[in-house]
Amino acid sequence: MRMDTDTLRAHHDLGGVSKFLCEKVDIEPHALTDFDKEVDALRQILGMKRVVSVDELRRGIEAIPEDEYHRLSYYRRWVRSLTDNLIRKGVVTEAELRAALDRA
Amino acid sequence: MSGRGQPAAFAPGTPVRVRLDWPETRGPVHIRTPHYLRGKPGTVVRLLGAFPNPEDLAFARPAEDRPLYHVAFAQDALWPDGRRGDRVLVELYEHWLEPAP
Numbered sequence: 274m275r276m277d278t279d280t281l282r283a284h285h286d287l288g289g290v291s292k293f294l295c296e297k298v299d300i301e302p303h304a305l306t307d308f309d310k311e312v313d314a315l316r317q318i319l320g321m322k323r324v325v326s327v328d329e330l331r332r333g334i335e336a337i338p339e340d341e342y343h344r345l346s347y348y349r350r351w352v353r354s355l356t357d358n359l360i361r362k363g364v365v366t367e368a369e370l371r372a373a374l375d376r377a
Numbered sequence: 378m379s380g381r382g383q384p385a386a387f388a389p390g391t392p393v394r395v396r397l398d399w400p401e402t403r404g405p406v407h408i409r410t411p412h413y414l415r416g417k418p419g420t421v422v423r424l425l426g427a428f429p430n431p432e433d434l435a436f437a438r439p440a441e442d443r444p445l446y447h448v449a450f451a452q453d454a455l456w457p458d459g460r461r462g463d464r465v466l467v468e469l470y471e472h473w474l475e476p477a478p
Contacts, residue, residue, distance in 0.1 A: 281399045281401070281402055281412065282401070282412035283401040283412070286401075286411060286412045288411045288412075288413060289411065289412075289413035289455065289456065294458070326434055326435075326437070328407065328431045328434035328435040329434070329435055329436070329437060331407060331435060332405075332407040332435035332436065335407060336405060362437075
């Protein structure tokens with residue numbers, strides 16, 4: 274039963290996964306960096322303006338490929354999802370994003 | 378909390394089973410029912426209200442209100458090393474629940 278569940282689950286669906294019986298879970302509070310706070314503020318503005326909802330943010334996070342998902346920090350997953358959402362909705366184009374990153 | 382969705386089907390105390398379904402294997406989805414509950418028996422504890430279906434909200438589709446419940450599961454029915462007597466309380470939408478067989 275458990276084997277089936279572990280095989281069929283989406284990679285982000287980590288609750289109750291047996292490997293965490295052996296791996297210690299880090300439950301220490303983490304200090305927020307300036308980057309984290311900026312991403313959070315961006316998410317709040319996009320939410321208030323009804324551009325990207327929390328549900329869309331979560332869907333975008335869950336769509337990040339598995340290896341990248343586990344490599345990215347919590348707020349890097351957020352910014353990755355926000356970017357994907359904004360491109361999908363045509364709010365920004367990939368070309369505009371690249372140009373802005375080149376200027377930064 | 379508008380009345381666009383169906384009225385709540387399960388009263389507190391009703392034995393239910395979580396649908397044994399894996400939509401994540403069929404394409405892009407956003408679901409709020411954890412994998413370890415699929416096909417598992419539980420008991421409805423209380424109705425929490427009706428909320429727009431997040432499975433649609435996640436794709437910016439029109440979302441119908443769906444009843445949301447607290448459902449309790451015996452921990453040792455979910456995991457072989459779960460402690461007897463301990464329970465897991467999870468928020469689940471009605472369309473993931475079916476009457477216990």
